[in-house]
C-alpha cells in the first residue's frame with residue numbers, strides 16, 4: 001500500500017532520516033518505535049509531505065507520490081493525525097465531521113458521519129461542543145472519526161495515546177484494531193507506548209538516529225534483543 005525507498009529527509013539542511021526503506025501493507029497495522037528524537041514523527045511527516053525530501057521515493061498503491069503536497073495526499077486517501085492540532089478547535093464536533101466530508105457527494109456525507117459515530121459513539125452527545133473544549137481522548141476520537149468520514153484508506157497516527165490515562169489509551173488501541181478489522185484501514189502508528197502498540201500490530205520498525213535498526217513482524221520486534229535493550233533504555237539516540 002505504502003512503500004518507501006531509500007528515503008532521506010529532514011528540515012531544511014538538517015537531515016533527520018537516512019536511506020529509510022519501509023512499507024505498510026494494506027489492512028495491517030505497522031508500528032514505528034524508537035528512542036526520543038530518532039525521527040519517528042519526522043517519518044510520518046515526510047510521508048505526508050511536510051518535510052524536505054533530499055532523495056528517495058514514496059509510493060502509494062504503486063504510484064509515485066514523493067512530491068505531492070499534503071492536500072493532494074489527503075485527496076488520495078492518506079490521513080495524517082498529528083499529536084495536537086488534529087481538528088479545527090473553533091468548530092464544533094459536528095462541523096468538523098461535516099467539513100471532513102466536503103469532497104463526498106452530499107447524500108453520502110450523512111451516511112459516513114453516521115458510520116463514524118457508530119465507531120465513535122462517545123461523540124454522539126457532544127456534537128455541538130467546540131472541538132477546542134474537548135478532552136484529549138475525545139479530540140483523538142474526533143480526529144480518527146474525521147478520517148473515517150473522509151474515507152481515508154491510510155491512517156498515520158502520531159502518538160494517539162500521548163497524555164491519556166491507561167484506560168483511555170487502551171480504548172484508543174481497541175479503536176485502532178476496529179478500524180483495521182472492520183474497515184480494512186491501513187494504519188501507520190508511532191507510539192511511546194511501544195510494547196502495547198507492537199502487541200496490536202502486524203509489523204514493526206525500530207528507528208535509531210534516523211535509520212532503520214530493525215524491521216520485521218511486530219512479534220519478532222517485541223521479542224528481539226534490540227527491543228529489549230531499547231525498552232530498558234540501553235539504546236539511545
Ligand SMILES: Nc1ncnc2c1ncn2[C@@H]1O[C@H](COP(=O)(O)OP(=O)(O)OP(=O)(O)O)[C@@H](O)[C@H]1O
Pocket residue numbers: 011014016034035036037038039040041042043
Ligand atoms: N520542525 C522541525 N525543525 C527542525 N528540527 C526538527 C523539527 N521537528 C523535529 N526536529 C528534530 O528532528 C529530530 C527528530 O525528531 P522527531 O520528532 O521526528 O523524533 P521522534 O522519534 O518522533 O521523537 P519523540 O519520540 O521524542 O517524539 C529531533 O532532533 C528534532 O529536534
